[in-house]
Amino acid sequence: MPWSGINTRWRRRFKVKISFIIPVYNRPKETEELLRSLSLQTCQGFEVIIVEDGSSVSSEPVVEKYRDQLDIHYYFKDNSGPGPSRNFGCEKASGEYVIFLDSDCVLPKGYLNIVRETLERSYTDAFGGPDRAHSDFTKFQKAINFSMTSFLTTGGIRGGNEKMEKFHPRSFNMGFSKEVFGSTGGFSSMRFGEDVDLSIRILEQGFRTQLIREAFVYHKRRTTLRQFFKQVYNSGIARINLYKRHPGTLKLVHTAPALFTLGVLFMLLLSLLVSGFFIVPVLFHMLLLFLSATLINSSLTIGLLAVVTSYTQLFGYGTGFLNAFWRRMILGRDEYSAFKKNFYN
Numbered sequence: 001m002p003w004s005g006i007n008t009r010w011r012r013r014f015k016v017k018i019s020f021i022i023p024v025y026n027r028p029k030e031t032e033e034l035l036r037s038l039s040l041q042t043c044q045g046f047e048v049i050i051v052e053d054g055s056s057v058s059s060e061p062v063v064e065k066y067r068d069q070l071d072i073h074y075y076f077k078d079n080s081g082p083g084p085s086r087n088f089g090c091e092k093a094s095g096e097y098v099i100f101l102d103s104d105c106v107l108p109k110g111y112l113n114i115v116r117e118t119l120e121r122s123y124t125d126a127f128g129g130p131d132r133a134h135s136d137f138t139k140f141q142k143a144i145n146f147s148m149t150s151f152l153t154t155g156g157i158r159g160g161n162e163k164m165e166k167f168h169p170r171s172f173n174m175g176f177s178k179e180v181f182g183s184t185g186g187f188s189s190m191r192f193g194e195d196v197d198l199s200i201r202i203l204e205q206g207f208r209t210q211l212i213r214e215a216f217v218y219h220k221r222r223t224t225l226r227q228f229f230k231q232v233y234n235s236g237i238a239r240i241n242l243y244k245r246h247p248g249t250l251k252l253v254h255t256a257p258a259l260f261t262l263g264v265l266f267m268l269l270l271s272l273l274v275s276g277f278f279i280v281p282v283l284f285h286m287l288l289l290f291l292s293a294t295l296i297n298s299s300l301t302i303g304l305l306a307v308v309t310s311y312t313q314l315f316g317y318g319t320g321f322l323n324a325f326w327r328r329m330i331l332g333r334d335e336y337s338a339f340k341k342n343f344y345n
Contacts, residue, residue, distance in 0.1 A: 017071075018046040018112070018175075019095030023085035025052075027103045028059040030220065035062065037106045039069040043113035047071040049089040054079025059103075083187030083194040086171065090181050099175035104220040106134060114215045115175065125207035126176035126199070128169025131219035143305035144221045144228055146293045147313040150306075152285070154313075167209045171195035173217045180207055190245075190335075193238025200246050228309065229316040236320025240328050241335050258325070261318030286311075 020038065024031050031050070038048060048070050050063055054077065063074045077088055090098050099115070101107075119127070133145035147153050169175075171187075174195060184201045187194045202209060221228065236257065243250040270278035289310050294303030327333050 017095050018115075019049055019089075019093035019098045020046060021049045021051065021086055021089035021093060021098055021100050022103055023051045023053050023082045023089065024055060024059045024103045025079070025082075026055045026057045028057060028062045030104045031059045032062040032065070033106050034101065034103060035066045035070065035072070037108075039066060040109050041107065041112045042109050043116055046112065047073065047093070047095060049093050050074045051085045051089045051092075052076040053082070053085040081189070081191050081194075082171065083189060083191075087181075087186040090178070090186055093178075096178050097175060098178065098181070100171050100173075101217065102172040102219065105131070105172060105217040106220075107217055111215055111217070115212060118210075118212045118215065122210065124210040125180050126169055126174070126202050126209045127212050127215070128167060128175075128199075128209070129173040129212050129215035129217065131173060132216050134218035137218070137220065138223075139299065139302050140305055140309075141220055141223070142297055142299075142302050143293065143309045144313075145219070146296065146302070146306045147310040148221070150289070150292060150310070152289055152292060153310045166203050167211045168196050168199035168203075169209055169211075170199075172219055173215070176202065176207075183207075190238070190241065192234040193242050196238070196242055197245060200242070200249060225308070225312055229312050232313050232316035233320035236317040236322075237324040239317075239321055240324035244328055244335065255321070257314045257318035258321040259318075260314050261322070264315075 022031070022034065035048070038046075048066075050059060050072065052059055052075065058076075060074055060076070063072055066072055073092065075088065075092060077085065086100055097119075115127070115129075131145070131149075133142045137145070171194070180202055183205055184198060186198065188197050190197055199209065221231075239250070239254050264282055267278045267282055286307050289307050290303045293306030293310075294300055297303070297306075328335070
């Protein structure tokens with residue numbers, strides 16, 4: 001049975017070191033930045049597991065540079081995607097609590113100390129943290145960060161808000177006990193949405209989760225608009241796949257980008273056929289995005305870029321969601337055959 005909230009037992013188990021698990025695919029430069037941030041943590045006593053997921057550009061030379069600074073272990077395996085690679089790392093880890101990070105993340109110096117102190121006060125079997133844009137990020141990366149976290153695009157629910165029922169940690173910044181891993185079997189073979197799938201199963205089995213707001217990471221995300229569109233498009237598809245695996249998990253907020261996409265297209269059509277007045281609400285929304293992003297980042301350039309990245313985020317997720325709804329809900333196709341080209345080649 002889960003042992004949520006049993007602080008005395010947690011204090012005894014807490015002495016065992018934490019294991020960071022990082023799947024890597026052709027990203028040695030970003031891996032080095034993450035390892036540097038791990039070496040600078042104010043709280044030590046952890047190990048790092050690097051799982052090279054069939055990369056053609058190895059991160060092993062980078063790992064070797066940190067042998068003397070970190071308790072680090074490097075493994076190379078055939079490409080299988082992030083979920084199975086995280087499971088592989090979890091099986092190799094010696095820690096009783098594992099933390100998963102994406103290779104394009106950088107940690108503030110006090111990250112692990114905040115995690116330890118929070119779990120010491122209020123233990124949960126799993127946790128997640130939000131992401132932010134670092135001051136050194138490019139203007140485009142800051143615009144993407146805005147589009148993924150703003151109330152005007154995602155409703156502010158991604159990574160920074162725990163009011164939407166029970167919190168679902170995301171794998172770019174997620175931790176759980178080895179007991180959770182043993183009970184759930186870890187991440188599924190889903191190519192996208194595998195972290196939400198696992199979070200749902202964690203909660204279904206009676207474990208508790210929490211959002212640790214101050215345990216944030218600096219997340220670089222994608223570097224081109226095309227890559228970003230593909231990422232959010234696949235996320236839209238994954239939401240329908242998650243619903244098929246877990247009926248009842250699809251909420252109204254998840255349909256918002258699809259409804260927004262259809263609404264904008266409808267207003268554009270009306271503006272062409274009836275009156276240009278119908279485009280005013282769209283322009284007003286763009287203005288709000290511009291002003292909000294400009295004020296938050298103190299940059300007119302980021303404000304303009306944020307309009308582009310926000311509509312890319314909304315249309316990408318929305319069209320992916322609609323595509324999956326048509327193929328899986330209307331045509332009745334299974335997950336693999338419906339999206340073999342997108343997910344499994």
